[in-house]
Amino acid sequence: MKLSNLAQKAGLSINGDADVTGFAIDNRKVAPGTVFGAFEGATVNGEDFIPAAVQAGAVAVVARPEASVEGAIHIAEANPRRAFARLAAGFFKPVPATIVAVTGTNGKTSTVEMTRQIWRMCGRSAASIGTLGVTTPDESVSTGLTTPDIVTFLSNMTGLAREGVSHVAYEASSHGLSQFRNEGLPVAAGAFTNLSRDHLDYHADMDEYFAAKMRLFDEVVSEGGTAVIWTDDPRSDAVRNHAAARGLRVFAVGEQADAAEAGIRLLNRTPTELGQDLLLGHDGAEYKVQLPLIGAYQAANALVAAGLVLATADKDGPDAKAVFDAMARLQPVRGRLERAAINRAGAPVYVDYAHTPDALEAAIFALRPHVSGRLITVFGAGGDRDTGKRAPMGDIAAAHSDVAIVTDDNPRGEDPASIRAAILAGAEGADNITEVDGRRAAIAAAIKQAGKGDIVLIAGKGHEQGQIYGRAEAMRVHPFDDVTVARECAA
Ligand SMILES: CC(=O)N[C@H]1[C@@H](OP(=O)(O)OP(=O)(O)OC[C@H]2O[C@@H](n3ccc(=O)[nH]c3=O)[C@H](O)[C@@H]2O)O[C@H](CO)[C@@H](O)[C@@H]1O[C@H](C)C(=O)N[C@@H](C)C(=O)N[C@H](CCC(=O)O)C(=O)O
Ligand SMILES: Nc1ncnc2c1ncn2[C@@H]1O[C@H](COP(=O)(O)OP(=O)(O)OP(=O)(O)O)[C@@H](O)[C@H]1O
Ligand SMILES: N[C@H](CCC[C@H](N)C(=O)O)C(=O)O
Ligand SMILES: [Mg+2]
Numbered sequence: 001m002k003l004s005n006l007a008q009k010a011g012l013s014i015n016g017d018a019d020v021t022g023f024a025i026d027n028r029k030v031a032p033g034t035v036f037g038a039f040e041g042a043t044v045n046g047e048d049f050i051p052a053a054v055q056a057g058a059v060a061v062v063a064r065p066e067a068s069v070e071g072a073i074h075i076a077e078a079n080p081r082r083a084f085a086r087l088a089a090g091f092f093k094p095v096p097a098t099i100v101a102v103t104g105t106n107g108k109t110s111t112v113e114m115t116r117q118i119w120r121m122c123g124r125s126a127a128s129i130g131t132l133g134v135t136t137p138d139e140s141v142s143t144g145l146t147t148p149d150i151v152t153f154l155s156n157m158t159g160l161a162r163e164g165v166s167h168v169a170y171e172a173s174s175h176g177l178s179q180f181r182n183e184g185l186p187v188a189a190g191a192f193t194n195l196s197r198d199h200l201d202y203h204a205d206m207d208e209y210f211a212a213k214m215r216l217f218d219e220v221v222s223e224g225g226t227a228v229i230w231t232d233d234p235r236s237d238a239v240r241n242h243a244a245a246r247g248l249r250v251f252a253v254g255e256q257a258d259a260a261e262a263g264i265r266l267l268n269r270t271p272t273e274l275g276q277d278l279l280l281g282h283d284g285a286e287y288k289v290q291l292p293l294i295g296a297y298q299a300a301n302a303l304v305a306a307g308l309v310l311a312t313a314d315k316d317g318p319d320a321k322a323v324f325d326a327m328a329r330l331q332p333v334r335g336r337l338e339r340a341a342i343n344r345a346g347a348p349v350y351v352d353y354a355h356t357p358d359a360l361e362a363a364i365f366a367l368r369p370h371v372s373g374r375l376i377t378v379f380g381a382g383g384d385r386d387t388g389k390r391a392p393m394g395d396i397a398a399a400h401s402d403v404a405i406v407t408d409d410n411p412r413g414e415d416p417a418s419i420r421a422a423i424l425a426g427a428e429g430a431d432n433i434t435e436v437d438g439r440r441a442a443i444a445a446a447i448k449q450a451g452k453g454d455i456v457l458i459a460g461k462g463h464e465q466g467q468i469y470g471r472a473e474a475m476r477v478h479p480f481d482d483v484t485v486a487r488e489c490a491a
Contacts, residue, residue: 224249398430
């Protein structure tokens with residue numbers, strides 16, 4: 001493919017031309033004919049690798065104007081990540097016909113997975129991309145990050161299209177959005193789930209974090225696309241403003257969805273033993289859905305997923321009835337309120353991925369209606385991540401559980417004992433919170449003390465398969481799966 005054609009499609013001006021064979025953001029992946037993206041990173045400056053990339057055969061380098069490029073075409077852009085994404089998007093073709101993206105602090109993975117399931121049940125060939133990896137009709141492949149780098153992202157999309165996948169829902173994390181890791185594609189709809197504290201090690205404050213997420217509506221969703229907005233969050237109105245400024249159609253979902261506008265209104269929600277009964281209003285009609293999943297948060301995610309499917313439906317459907325029927329057949333999402341075991345006393349043990357204060361509260365509240373005895377919560381907080389969320393997590397766990405056990409969750413480069421201490425500091429004065437060194441010991445202690453009517457919640461790691469210790473070269477991943485450990489301890 002000619003570089004000049006790609007540049008023209010991306011609205012970039014270049015001097016000279018070349019045949020392009022691929023794209024890379026890591027010089028070690030450059031082959032002859034590659035366009036190299038040289039970005040200033042959090043740990044190193046990609047511009048330092050430009051000579052090595054040219055040596056390896058890069059024909060062009062997208063980099064800031066002040067970077068020095070010799071022996072290849074310099075595509076000089078003040079925001080090289082954005083320019084690189086646009087250029088690369090012209091190269092990776094075809095892409096699936098219907099692409100939607102989900103952002104928000106919590107619920108992205110669940111929502112993209114439920115969107116995929118609903119599409120599939122409605123007869124579409126669908127895939128999802130996010131924290132659980134790439135999930136297609138046939139398999140699930142882990143990518144390591146929620147939003148892979150832009151080259152992996154675009155080539156995954158092309159790979160999916162070639163396999164015949166027509167519908168893709170992907171997770172747009174704030175890191176991914178701020179680093180332009182998932183763009184350049186026609187995105188028919190974007191969804192917002194909620195905003196609460198997380199990642200303030202990376203974003204300066206909540207407003208900057210929110211602004212990073214809003215780029216989804218400001219720039220990534222295609223012109224004329226739809227914003228599917230969960231209405232029951234304090235930031236929902238601000239999201240509407242972003243959508244309105246872009247002229248996007250709004251599809252509102254939630255208790256506060258306005259019956260007069262497009263959307264799904266949650267009229268009533270009643271927890272049942274194994275799920276919840278939902279009464280929904282949509283397009284002048286009412287629908288009853290028996291959702292086979294527990295917890296207000298899972299209802300919210302399922303509704304946003306249904307919203308994405310309805311908002312992108314065409315003349316061939318799927319129609320509302322098909323979508324709501326599919327909701328009633330949703331399968332649980334791996335590691336999200338997953339019932340892992342039942343101990344000898346008959347107490348169920350749930351594994352959940354809550355790793356923010358808001359998520360922990362949502363997981364606890366989801367289980368509360370099902371507890372007749374005590375709710376025993378085991379949790380921790382990740383090392384080398386936002387430290388400010390630790391104390392609020394301790395506070396919430398102690399305030400809303402009967403017994404809270406603080407333990408370890410990916411200590412990474414930090415001392416596990418000091419992470420636990422920071423969590424405990426948030427629950428000062430509470431006498432129902434203790435710490436247990438080592439996650440297996442903590443899970444064992446919780447399961448051992450659970451009696452009939454009690455429920456154990458193991459929060460923070462969900463689907464994760466390892467416990468991470470150390471950072472950089474010293475990083476080690478010890479195999480660890482909450483579900484397996486829970487089963488072993490319950491046996
Ligand atoms: C803070 C952060 O998000 N970092 C990500 C980011 O790194 P960076 O751009 O800062 O890269 P860097 O390591 O400083 O290197 C700068 C540039 O030099 C290049 N390089 C580097 C070394 C070399 O030898 N040659 C070379 O060319 C790199 O490819 C890069 O382009 O881009 C890299 C490539 O895409 C990511 O691997 C890396 O994720 C790190 C490992 C990470 O842990 N990220 C987490 C925090 C993250 O992004 N998580 C979110 C999930 C959040 C959520 O769901 O709540 C996610 O979306 O996955
Ligand atoms: N709509 C929601 N409201 C509040 N909490 C939620 C919601 N959805 C999920 N959660 C909580 O967040 C946890 C993670 O959910 P999920 O993996 O779907 O979110 P995510 O946004 O993809 O997270 P990550 O940022 O790690 O990628 C769940 O296990 C649950 O505890
Ligand atoms: N996407 C999140 C996952 C956190 C999961 C939790 N187990 C932890 O390690 O903190 C992050 O990278 O911050
Ligand atoms: Mg996720």
